[in-house]
Amino acid sequence: QPPPPQQSTGSSFFSSLSNAVKQTAASAGLVDASAAVSAAVGRKFKVLLVIDEPHTDWAKAFRGKKVHGEYDIKVEQAEFSEINLIAHADGNYAVDIQVIRNGTKVVRSFRPDFVLVRQHSYSMAENEDFRNLIIGMQYAGVPSVNSLESIYNFCDKPWVFAQLVSVYKTLGPEKFPLIEQTFYPNHKEMVG
Numbered sequence: 001q002p003p004p005p006q007q008s009t010g011s012s013f014f015s016s017l018s019n020a021v022k023q024t025a026a027s028a029g030l031v032d033a034s035a036a037v038s039a040a041v042g043r044k045f046k047v048l049l050v051i052d053e054p055h056t057d058w059a060k061a062f063r064g065k066k067v068h069g070e071y072d073i074k075v076e077q078a079e080f081s082e083i084n085l086i087a088h089a090d091g092n093y094a095v096d097i098q099v100i101r102n103g104t105k106v107v108r109s110f111r112p113d114f115v116l117v118r119q120h121s122y123s124m125a126e127n128e129d130f131r132n133l134i135i136g137m138q139y140a141g142v143p144s145v146n147s148l149e150s151i152y153n154f155c156d157k158p159w160v161f162a163q164l165v166s167v168y169k170t171l172g173p174e175k176f177p178l179i180e181q182t183f184y185p186n187h188k189e190m191v192g
Contacts, residue, residue: 045072049095049112052119053079076110080119080130087140114143122155131155158183 050058059075078097087093121130184190
């Protein structure tokens with residue numbers, strides 16, 4: 001009798017994660033186990049959610065590219081303001097997007113296998129705080145091309161500069177020069 005087939009060493013981390021989530025959902029009775037397995041077996045693509053403004057066509061950038069040489073990349077692109085996310089502690093999550101494409105409203109719900117964040121998730125402008133979506137993706141364990149922790153940390157510029165000061169103190173001004181800055185907790189301290 002031939003030995004059982006083994007997974008290749010190039011098998012996808014994303015595939016393993018996706019299968020684990022599907023198996024967990026199936027064991028919890030959230031989905032039909034046979035449907036979850038057949039969907040995983042038949043699918044030869046990974047869904048990449050790109051969060052960016054529409055000036056760059058990320059689908060075009062990833063056309064013909066593969067994950068681990070075997071999975072095509074299907075790109076879903078939206079801005080933070082067009083995204084909603086629900087994440088459960090068991091690893092189950094869903095992303096909903098509502099985008100306008102060529103004057104037509106497109107609504108989709110899907111589970112991205114991984115995400116690429118190219119848009120700032122926080123600005124002091126009104127309605128420009130999307131940190132909750134970064135937290136939701138971290139909560140769900142969505143794999144990210146660029147670290148969700150770094151994206152969240154970069155929401156606050158003084159926090160980032162504090163990290164640079166730490167490197168400056170370790171390496172010294174010759175190896176890691178920094179522009180001198182002063183932190184004030186509020187405007188009263190600055191003028192006092």
